[in-house]
Amino acid sequence: MRILLYNPDNGVTRNFMPHLWMFLLKALTPPGHEVLLIDGNAQPMDEAQIVQYVREQQIELVGIGAMTRMIAKAYRIADAIRSTGVSVVMGGPHVTELPDEALGRKGGPRHADAVALGEADETWPRIVNDAVRGELKDIYAPLDDTGKERKPSLKQYPVIPWDSIELEQFNLVPKIAAPMLQKVADGWGTFRIIPVESGRGCPYGCEFCTVTGFFGDSIRFRTNESVVNELLLLKTRARREKGQIAVFFIDDNFAINVKRTKSLLRDIIAAKAQLHWVAQISANLLRDEELIDLIAASGGKWIFIGMESIDPTNLKDVNKGFNKPGEYGAVLERLAQRNVYAITSFIFGMDNDTMGVAERTLTEVRNWPPGLPIFGLLTPLPATPLYKRLESSGRLTRPRHWEDFIPFTMAHTPLKMTIEEAHAEVKYGWEHSYSPEALAHAVDSLNHQPLGYRVNIFLARLCFRGIYFPMMGKMAWLRVVFQNRHTISKLVREALFGSRARPTNSSALDTYEEDVAASEASPEMERKSA
Ligand code: B12
Numbered sequence: 001m002r003i004l005l006y007n008p009d010n011g012v013t014r015n016f017m018p019h020l021w022m023f024l025l026k027a028l029t030p031p032g033h034e035v036l037l038i039d040g041n042a043q044p045m046d047e048a049q050i051v052q053y054v055r056e057q058q059i060e061l062v063g064i065g066a067m068t069r070m071i072a073k074a075y076r077i078a079d080a081i082r083s084t085g086v087s088v089v090m091g092g093p094h095v096t097e098l099p100d101e102a103l104g105r106k107g108g109p110r111h112a113d114a115v116a117l118g119e120a121d122e123t124w125p126r127i128v129n130d131a132v133r134g135e136l137k138d139i140y141a142p143l144d145d146t147g148k149e150r151k152p153s154l155k156q157y158p159v160i161p162w163d164s165i166e167l168e169q170f171n172l173v174p175k176i177a178a179p180m181l182q183k184v185a186d187g188w189g190t191f192r193i194i195p196v197e198s199g200r201g202c203p204y205g206c207e208f209c210t211v212t213g214f215f216g217d218s219i220r221f222r223t224n225e226s227v228v229n230e231l232l233l234l235k236t237r238a239r240r241e242k243g244q245i246a247v248f249f250i251d252d253n254f255a256i257n258v259k260r261t262k263s264l265l266r267d268i269i270a271a272k273a274q275l276h277w278v279a280q281i282s283a284n285l286l287r288d289e290e291l292i293d294l295i296a297a298s299g300g301k302w303i304f305i306g307m308e309s310i311d312p313t314n315l316k317d318v319n320k321g322f323n324k325p326g327e328y329g330a331v332l333e334r335l336a337q338r339n340v341y342a343i344t345s346f347i348f349g350m351d352n353d354t355m356g357v358a359e360r361t362l363t364e365v366r367n368w369p370p371g372l373p374i375f376g377l378l379t380p381l382p383a384t385p386l387y388k389r390l391e392s393s394g395r396l397t398r399p400r401h402w403e404d405f406i407p408f409t410m411a412h413t414p415l416k417m418t419i420e421e422a423h424a425e426v427k428y429g430w431e432h433s434y435s436p437e438a439l440a441h442a443v444d445s446l447n448h449q450p451l452g453y454r455v456n457i458f459l460a461r462l463c464f465r466g467i468y469f470p471m472m473g474k475m476a477w478l479r480v481v482f483q484n485r486h487t488i489s490k491l492v493r494e495a496l497f498g499s500r501a502r503p504t505n506s507s508a509l510d511t512y513e514e515d516v517a518a519s520e521a522s523p524e525m526e527r528k529s530a
């Protein structure tokens with residue numbers, strides 16, 4: 001059977017990384033079938049295009065996975081495919097939480113022939129076999145013999161053939177630049193960020209998060225050996241292609257068991273399997289100096305930290321009181337001393353937030369080593385404790401917000417500000433962190449570091465800017481390059497003439513302050529920050 005696995009685009013950003021579920025299910029497909037993958041974020045398709053693809057490729061079964069924010073698109077695509085007579089199976093967090101919606105059992109249209117609930121590692125082979133026999137059931141759930149939910153063990157993890165799998169759609173290097181970049185240093189002809197999981201589950205149960213409900217609070221790990229072998233495969237591929245591969249450890253809390261994380265990192269170092277990597281780790285787990293040493297030595301470059309708020313009342317409200325804002329700065333310093341930087345994620349629109357929350361947060365952020373701050377709004381995802389709390393207190397303004405996804409627009413009203421005010425705060429956060437002046441400041445604050453680090457933070461900020469400011473086309477990128485021409489020319493001068501061309505710290509700061517003063521006086525900037 002020819003099977004297509006498809007993940008819809010989110011319509012806002014071009015995803016920088018493929019979705020792991022597709023590669024995993026492909027690896028778990030019983031032999032004798034051909035599995036094709038399309039990630040809409042890398043290859044956007046509308047309904048007509050996907051129908052044409054399904055017909056041309058003679059696809060007989062389609063698997064679609066989607067987060068809540070992409071579900072409306074996922075349903076439209078599923079409807080179009082089913083209208084051609086091809087069966088559609090849906091899986092992932094949203095349909096697990098609301099299977100009746102996908103199956104049309106709530107009075108709405110049916111979008112899927114079958115739904116896979118929860119982790120599908122063990123049910124997928126069954127689904128494929130049933131589809132071959134034309135006997136798909138409505139629901140597939142991972143249950144043991146007694147009918148109790150069973151979370152798959154990760155001890156027998158399938159080998160994803162990263163060294164040979166087709167990854168063309170996930171190359172972040174523009175085709176036009178590839179031949180030249182192949183010759184730079186160890187080769188930059190390709191650059192891919194690849195998702196790798198080392199474990200699943202998180203016991204913390206933050207109120208807005210689906211993870212504890214979906215993966216359970218019992219944490220399961222792969223063996224160190226299987227993770228190390230996967231990294232070695234990726235490393236071999238990068239060398240062969242004269243390109244670069246970075247890894248995103250997608251575990252929700254990569255250091256949830258510090259002892260085990262240290263042992264994995266030691267094994268990575270011993271096997272020389274280091275690649276540059278990113279991982280999500282909560283701040284409370286980053287107190288351990290030895291852990292940070294091992295992170296740096298094993299290739300860790302960026303740590304995603306869900307800081308959420310600098311207000312302990314907000315954190316307590318969403319069951320994240322284990323985050324201690326007072327220690328954020330020290331944690332980031334500890335990382336920065338090893339040249340590891342942080343993606344610091346904040347949520348605005350919490351119940352104790354008032355106008356000015358963005359500036360109050362940025363006042364803290366400015367005292368920390370440079371990183372990548374990101375800002376979002378509190379979103380009640382279906383089946384989370386947050387959703388239930390807001391629903392029972394009648395505070396949801398758009399209870400089925402996923403039917404009409406509007407980026408950066410809340411689905412409930414916070415207690416101390418309006419929905420519009422909450423969005424204005426997010427906008428303020430993005431504008432003041434990703435303006436040309438802020439980018440210049442981030443680069444200059446790494447003046448004591450080699451050029452590579454300065455280029456790295458600059459490029460990372462340019463890319464992250466796209467999460468809020470649409471940067472989908474060539475023109476959008478050209479505009480951003482023009483706006484940041486001073487920083488770009490400074491970095492290019494330094495690359496050509498060495499650090500002699502680098503401004504001293506004080507002059508860099510003066511330039512920044514002049515820039516800020518200039519931009520504060522600029523009506524354009526004032527309008528943007530209103
Ligand atoms: C990596 C990741 C990202 C990446 C992007 C995704 C990518 N390219 O991998 C980044 C960092 C960009 C990201 C961003 C966001 N993310 Co995210 N992300 C994750 C994370 C940590 C890992 C995903 C993963 O690979 N898991 C491992 C795989 C194996 O699990 P899985 O995807 O669930 O797949 C299994 C099953 O669900 C099932 N399955 C899945 N699809 C299908 C399809 C079929 C046909 C079948 C049969 C089975 C099946 O089988 C798989 C194997 O068991 C998850 C949390 C988590 N642990 O899953 C959150 C998660 C998916 N993200 C979430 C959210 C909310 C977001 C953001 C909206 C956050 C924000 N406020 O900005 C953004 C949106 C990004 C966008 N594209 O629009 C939520 C989604 C909840 C929901 N109901 O939608 C999650 C669950 C975390 C949470 N806090 O609750 N994310």
Ligand code: SF4
Nearest residue numbers: 202204205206209252
């Ligand atoms: S620590 Fe992260 S993954 Fe765990 S419940 Fe909280 S937000 Fe979700």
